[in-house]
Amino acid sequence: MSYLLIDDLANAGWKYILERAVIKEPNSLRVAINKEEAMLKIKDKWDLIFLDMRMDESDHNINNIKEFTGFEVLREIKKEFSSINFCTPIILITASTKIWNINTFVEYGVEGFYIKEHPDYQFDKISSQNNLINLQNSFISLIVKGKQRREIWSLCNSIIKKLNSHIYFETQEKKYANIKNRIIDKIKLGYAQLFQNRTALEKEVLLSFNESLSFIIFWSILEEISKGFTKVNETWNDQNERNSNWKFNNGTYFILFENNQLKLNFGKDAYGNYIKAVFNFPESSDEYKKYSKNFSVSLSDQIYSLLSSYCINEVEYRQFWQIFKSLNKYRNKTDFIHSSVSNILRKKLLEEETIKDAYKMNVEILKFIDMVLNLKVN
Amino acid sequence: MIYIIDDKKDRQSKYSWTEEKLKFYKDEIVPIWTYEDMKSEDFRRQMFHEKNILIIHESFFNNIEHHRVKNIVEVKERLKSRENLVIYFSGGIYSRSKNANRIYLPISTLYQNLELYILKKRQNDTNIDYLIYGKNKEIEIELGNKWQLSRNAIINFNDVFNNSNSLLIQSNRYFVYEDNPIGYNSEVLNSENDYTLNERFDNIFNRKKYDNIFMPLCFGSTLSDFNGLGLACYIRCSKSLNQTTRIFIYSVISTDYLLQNNYFNILKTKNTHLIDYSIESFKNAVQKDQQPFLQKELQNELAKLKLDVTEDYFDNHSIANEWGIYQMARNANIEVDLIEGFNKEKLNSLYFKWLITKNGLSEPISEEQIELQKRYADTLPGLKVIGKIDESKLKRR
Numbered sequence: 001m002s003y004l005l006i007d008d009l010a011n012a013g014w015k016y017i018l019e020r021a022v023i024k025e026p027n028s029l030r031v032a033i034n035k036e037e038a039m040l041k042i043k044d045k046w047d048l049i050f051l052d053m054r055m056d057e058s059d060h061n062i063n064n065i066k067e068f069t070g071f072e073v074l075r076e077i078k079k080e081f082s083s084i085n086f087c088t089p090i091i092l093i094t095a096s097t098k099i100w101n102i103n104t105f106v107e108y109g110v111e112g113f114y115i116k117e118h119p120d121y122q123f124d125k126i127s128s129q130n131n132l133i134n135l136q137n138s139f140i141s142l143i144v145k146g147k148q149r150r151e152i153w154s155l156c157n158s159i160i161k162k163l164n165s166h167i168y169f170e171t172q173e174k175k176y177a178n179i180k181n182r183i184i185d186k187i188k189l190g191y192a193q194l195f196q197n198r199t200a201l202e203k204e205v206l207l208s209f210n211e212s213l214s215f216i217i218f219w220s221i222l223e224e225i226s227k228g229f230t231k232v233n234e235t236w237n238d239q240n241e242r243n244s245n246w247k248f249n250n251g252t253y254f255i256l257f258e259n260n261q262l263k264l265n266f267g268k269d270a271y272g273n274y275i276k277a278v279f280n281f282p283e284s285s286d287e288y289k290k291y292s293k294n295f296s297v298s299l300s301d302q303i304y305s306l307l308s309s310y311c312i313n314e315v316e317y318r319q320f321w322q323i324f325k326s327l328n329k330y331r332n333k334t335d336f337i338h339s340s341v342s343n344i345l346r347k348k349l350l351e352e353e354t355i356k357d358a359y360k361m362n363v364e365i366l367k368f369i370d371m372v373l374n375l376k377v378n
Numbered sequence: 379m380i381y382i383i384d385d386k387k388d389r390q391s392k393y394s395w396t397e398e399k400l401k402f403y404k405d406e407i408v409p410i411w412t413y414e415d416m417k418s419e420d421f422r423r424q425m426f427h428e429k430n431i432l433i434i435h436e437s438f439f440n441n442i443e444h445h446r447v448k449n450i451v452e453v454k455e456r457l458k459s460r461e462n463l464v465i466y467f468s469g470g471i472y473s474r475s476k477n478a479n480r481i482y483l484p485i486s487t488l489y490q491n492l493e494l495y496i497l498k499k500r501q502n503d504t505n506i507d508y509l510i511y512g513k514n515k516e517i518e519i520e521l522g523n524k525w526q527l528s529r530n531a532i533i534n535f536n537d538v539f540n541n542s543n544s545l546l547i548q549s550n551r552y553f554v555y556e557d558n559p560i561g562y563n564s565e566v567l568n569s570e571n572d573y574t575l576n577e578r579f580d581n582i583f584n585r586k587k588y589d590n591i592f593m594p595l596c597f598g599s600t601l602s603d604f605n606g607l608g609l610a611c612y613i614r615c616s617k618s619l620n621q622t623t624r625i626f627i628y629s630v631i632s633t634d635y636l637l638q639n640n641y642f643n644i645l646k647t648k649n650t651h652l653i654d655y656s657i658e659s660f661k662n663a664v665q666k667d668q669q670p671f672l673q674k675e676l677q678n679e680l681a682k683l684k685l686d687v688t689e690d691y692f693d694n695h696s697i698a699n700e701w702g703i704y705q706m707a708r709n710a711n712i713e714v715d716l717i718e719g720f721n722k723e724k725l726n727s728l729y730f731k732w733l734i735t736k737n738g739l740s741e742p743i744s745e746e747q748i749e750l751q752k753r754y755a756d757t758l759p760g761l762k763v764i765g766k767i768d769e770s771k772l773k774r775r
Contacts (some may be wrong), residue, residue, distance in 0.1 A: 011719045116699060
């Protein structure tokens with residue numbers, strides 16, 4: 001793993017002691033001893049960064065904390081979501097005991113801190129010991145958190161990159177640009193929700209459960225994806241009412257009413273498996289009514305249809321819909337919104353099974369979105 | 379011309395030597411803040427002109443940035459050559475001293491007296507004592523006379539101590555000492571600072587447990603520094619056989635002279651006394667009946683001392699770094715001596731020794747804490763495998 005210490009006195013003992021007392025791995029820590037060096041080194045990826053608050057003699061004459069060198073480096077690290085160390089945990093190493101100084105750093109992304117003890121504010125033995133233990137605990141929890149964040153952040157950025165070069169979204173057409181922006185915003189929103197710090201009170205009393213809510217946010221991106229793959233001007237009128245037919249950008253139809261028949265491009269075979277084929281339904285059938293323009297189409301149908309339209313063969317389709325099926329199943333259990341009658345009457349809001357898989361399902365939904373954006377579109 | 383080499387502008391400002399003030403005295407002072415300032419050969423030639431006085435902060439050449447400069451060796455060698463009057467100053471120097479072309483001053487003394495020296499120099503009074511002692515250089519003369527007079531009162535220490543298991547420390551400057559003491563041990567001190575004292579400390583104070591230690595109020599080259607008070611503090615703050623031994627500081631002056639001294643409060647602690655330089659006082663001291671000073675009382679007694687952060691530290695930031703590293707190492711059960719880059723010498727300074735003793739940190743950390751640290755170390759390897767989180771390791775915590 002890779003760690004960076006940004007501190008003007010890194011070589012005066014801090015590098016050595018942090019390697020031995022906290023990381024427990026000699027020569028594992030790289031250092032930057034001034035702002036210029038720090039600005040260069042934060043362009044590389046790190047698993048954790050230790051950051052000093054004041055790194056320059058001039059910092060001691062500054063009253064505005066946001067002008068401290070350490071703060072400037074922090075702002076650069078967290079400048080934008082795509083910054084390479086945006087998801088890297090940062091531990092503040094500071095001689096300041098002013099809680100408002102530390103809070104300002106926390107507000108901009110610092111998650112742990114160690115107060116360099118000063119003789120004027122001498123801690124008693126127990127507090128001094130706890131100061132180190134607190135740092136060690138922060139290090140452990142942030143290593144774990146950092147790995148999860150890196151995984152999610154990488155997926156999020158992969159999606160954003162794909163959107164930015166995707167033929168459907170890189171267009172002058174305002175509606176698609178809006179869809180793209182909404183997806184990016186939802187990505188950030190989901191990420192923020194997933195890694196939002198929760199207080200013990202929120203966890204124990206208020207049942208706050210980040211992973212579940214973030215999953216719902218990421219899941220909802222599929223609504224935008226579906227529209228992004230659709231010929232929107234042919235499918236909805238100016239009043240945003242759906243026309244009878246639903247046509248994808250590749251010219252294929254999800255819903256096609258033709259010769260008094262409904263044609264759907266997906267359906268189940270005799271064994272209950274989804275297959276990539278055209279299914280015809282007569283005017284008298286339930287399906288005919290269900291997909292008519294007066295009724296809303298479920299998200300799962302939109303996605304099964306989209307996959308059918310864009311997967312190049314049955315094998316690929318099968319791979320996709322199986323993943324989607326498991327995601328959909330999990331979504332149905334996570335029922336903060338659009339709860340089914342069955343859930344409302346029989347299930348707790350947070351089932352043990354839902355909680356257990358929550359983080360994994362966040363990864364899965366992002367992977368799935370990434371895969372969809374990878375589908376061959378022309 | 380005075381060339382003042384100090385890489386900390388903040389330190390200079392602290393003593394009111396701002397850039398503006400330095401500019402105001404530009405006809406007398408040339409400030410040098412980085413090696414870049416003396417990079418040119420012409421500048422260095424001018425600087426080392428024999429009539430110039432060079433004032434250098436002791437740590438200037440320790441600055442990591444300056445180590446990188448090739449010509450730094452040349453500058454250091456020329457400073458050693460004794461062609462110029464060189465004045466070294468630092469926070470680690472507690473006592474003023476003058477020896478041929480070398481003067482050693484505490485930071486505050488230098489910056490406080492520098493302006494007076496320049497003003498006197500403008501009046502063609504180039505007596506360097508103004509820089510060393512300031513306006514009150516007369517007090518040195520007064521103290522010198524008093525000590526000289528005391529030499530007349532020759533004391534037969536063999537009679538005084540009468541096999542009382544005492545240690546007599548004398549200054550080589552003003553006392554006649556016997557070559558072969560019989561009823562006591564004798565040492566001669568002329569130490570100027572903590573670091574040189576530390577080298578001799580064990581030899582003097584840790585070979586044998588004494589009942590009494592007698593020491594002069596003044597030793598070293600500057601009498602008005604009253605180094606005896608500092609030495610008494612140093613003994614109390616250093617682990618040794620005599621950490622709590624009774625201390626008698628003998629003097630020819632009253633406490634009035636001492637009130638402003640940083641270490642005055644040592645006289646308020648248990649079993650440390652100021653006595654007159656007389657046979658009666660020595661005899662009374664030896665026979666004085668008092669409760670022993672217990673090790674467990676040290677922490678509270680030393681809290682009576684209020685030592686200021688040493689002048690090496692021009693701001694809170696610097697000392698928090700060294701104390702912070704020391705505390706982290708101690709709590710993690712790591713030997714401070716092993717820490718690369720850490721200036722371990724600092725821990726021999728009286729200030730750090732005092733901090734350690736008054737906070738009860740000279741004892742090792744508890745077994746429980748050692749165990750906690752071992753468990754922490756065991757937890758880490760499972761976490762640091764990329765992409766794999768061993769939750770069982772986490773649960774063990």
